[in-house]
Amino acid sequence: MRKITAGLFISLDGVIGDPQDWHFPYFNDEMGEAVGSQLMTADTLLLGRVTYEGFADAWPARENAGGEDARMAKTLGDARKIVVSHQDLDLPWRNSELLRGDLIEGVKALKAEPGATDIGMSGSPSIVRQLLAAGLLDELHLLVHPIALRHGLRLWDESTPIPLKLLSSKTFTTGVLHLVYTSDDQAPEGGYEQALKHQPTAQ
Known part of the structure; x- marks a missing residue:
């Protein structure tokens, strides 16, 4: 069974929209290594329509x-790209195809393929949320930037909570946190009475 990993640039207050406007000052070798290990080693990419169209508009021209x-652009171009959309799309970037039918069933079949x-x-927040809720996203890589943007598209919508388990964390010299999560089907439970057992006592 193949793993699916997702990577997102995110602000301290949860904004993921338009990262080109705010995240580049924090991009250093540490972040480049993190992005490369998560995305550039994949031979298959799963992308939402908006992310795909942004990538397809930029990366082929950079390769040319x-x-x-150009090396990163070629790697992305050579990868198989599966695009999630309810629309029939023109997919001009090489090695691109549309995921047909139900998202969850399609991703289950994709994970079962050899590879x-x-x-x-990368990006594609609505798909990330759906796959997390269905237990199909194996790793969520969040690159948390030390900036509060106070407006913009956020990763989390106002819906059912999704418990997560921290797999690893690393602090970059820029103050960016690289946090890797997975779904947690054994998340802790309890209320104030449980927390009360751990309250600090007066000295």
């Missing part, structure tokens, strides 16, 4: 330009 990011690497995701 042959600049410093040498994890399946990578």
Whole structure:
């Protein structure tokens, strides 16, 4: 069974929208390594329509330009790209295909396919939320930036809580936190009476 990992740039107050406007000052070698290990090693990418269209608009041109990011652009271009959308889309970027039918059933089938690497995701917050709720997202990589944006699209919507378990954490020299989570089907429970047992006592 193949793993699915998702990576998102996120602000301290949960904003993920338009990261190109706020996250570049924090991009250093540590973040590059984190992004590379999660996304660039995947031979298959699962992307929502908005993320795909943004990628398809930028990365082929960067590959053709042959600049410093051409290697990353080629890696993304060579990967199999599966796009989630209810619309019939024109998919001009090579190795792109549309995921047909129900998302959950389609992802279950995708995870069952043979493959040498994890399946990578970038952005695509609505798909991330759905896969987490269904227990199909194996790792959620959050690169938490030390900035409160106070407006913009947020990762979490006002819906059913999704308990998560922390797998690893790392602090970059920029103050960015690299947090890796997975679903937690054994999340702790309890109320104030449980917490009361752990209250500090007066000295």
